[in-house]
Amino acid sequence: MSEHSAVRPRPRAFWADIRFLLGVVLVLVSVAGVWLVVAAARQTVPVFAAARTIVPGDVVSSSDLRVVEVALGQLEESYASPATLEPGSVATRTISAGELVPQDAVGDAERLRTTHVVVHSATEIPAAVGPGSSVEVWAAPQLERGTFDAPRILVPSATVVSVSDDESVMGSAGSAVELVIERADVSDTLAAISGGASISIVPTGAAGR
Numbered sequence: 001m002s003e004h005s006a007v008r009p010r011p012r013a014f015w016a017d018i019r020f021l022l023g024v025v026l027v028l029v030s031v032a033g034v035w036l037v038v039a040a041a042r043q044t045v046p047v048f049a050a051a052r053t054i055v056p057g058d059v060v061s062s063s064d065l066r067v068v069e070v071a072l073g074q075l076e077e078s079y080a081s082p083a084t085l086e087p088g089s090v091a092t093r094t095i096s097a098g099e100l101v102p103q104d105a106v107g108d109a110e111r112l113r114t115t116h117v118v119v120h121s122a123t124e125i126p127a128a129v130g131p132g133s134s135v136e137v138w139a140a141p142q143l144e145r146g147t148f149d150a151p152r153i154l155v156p157s158a159t160v161v162s163v164s165d166d167e168s169v170m171g172s173a174g175s176a177v178e179l180v181i182e183r184a185d186v187s188d189t190l191a192a193i194s195g196g197a198s199i200s201i202v203p204t205g206a207a208g209r
Contacts, residue, residue, distance in 0.1 A: 044069040047079040047100055053132035054095040055159050056114050056180045059088065060106050070100070080106055094132045094159055116161060117189055118178050122198045125163050125175045133160040134204045137179070137189070142196040151200065154192055155185045160201075177201055 048065040058064070067082060080101040089106040119137065129135065137155035140148040161178040181189060192199065 044071050045076050045081070047072070047076075047081045048085065050095045050097050050099050050101060053097045053130075054091045055132055055161050056091050056093055057112060057116060058091045059109070060085070060091055060101075065101065068100070078103055094134075096132060113183055114180050115183055115186060116178060116180055117186065118176055119189070119193065119199050119201070121175045121177055121201045123200045125177065125201055126203055129160055129163060129201065129203050131160055131162060134158070135160055135179070136202045136204055137181075138200045138202055139192040139197040140200075141192070142198070148198050151198070154188060154197075154199070155179075155181050157182075157204075158185075175201075 046067045046069055049068045051064055051066045054060060054064055065085075072079065080103055084103065085101075085106065086108075088109060090109045090112055091105060092107045092112065093105050095101055095105050135158050136153055137158055138151045139154040140151040143149055159180040161180060163178075164176050
């Protein structure tokens with residue numbers, strides 16, 4: 001054979017073909033993964049949003065809720081939906097108007113540790129205080145008619161249900177305030193009311209929306 005004869009190319013190594021195929025597979029898997037993520041992000045599910053501010057102890061009914069379609073992905077099970085909300089469920093914490101309803105914000109009424117009371121505030125309630133607001137209740141014990149001791153915190157954390165003008169508090173700008181308080185605070189609160197204590201409502205900064 002002449003030394004000037006054409007040299008045949010060496011056959012392509014088998015491992016090189018395998019590496020090429022693996023590269024193609026990895027690209028396809030990556031594209032499929034991105035597509036699945038995008039598709040999941042676009043998938044919406046029906047969950048509940050609060051149609052009004054719901055305070056602890058309120059029975060959550062259909063009139064308090066509206067169904068919204070949102071993309072939650074893996075968080076879907078964290079929110080109440082038409083398929084999961086049990087009839088007769090009550091709010092266990094304040095749910096602001098428009099907020100998606102978390103599963104742990106509603107529960108069985110028998111497990112509720114709060115109750116509603118009405119107190120008559122001897123001082124004017126700030127305009128920012130409304131349903132869902134978080135407040136402290138202060139009380140100044142009555143020493144004798146018209147004379148009061150230094151005020152102290154009676155209830156460290158309460159939630160406002162409603163505020164209305166209190167015509168029974170003569171000569172003052174008082175208001176009747178319906179509150180949600182812990183059952184452990186009920187006894188002291190009723191004792192303060194029956195003892196004629198001067199009660200004041202002090203906002204803590206968390207107001208209902």
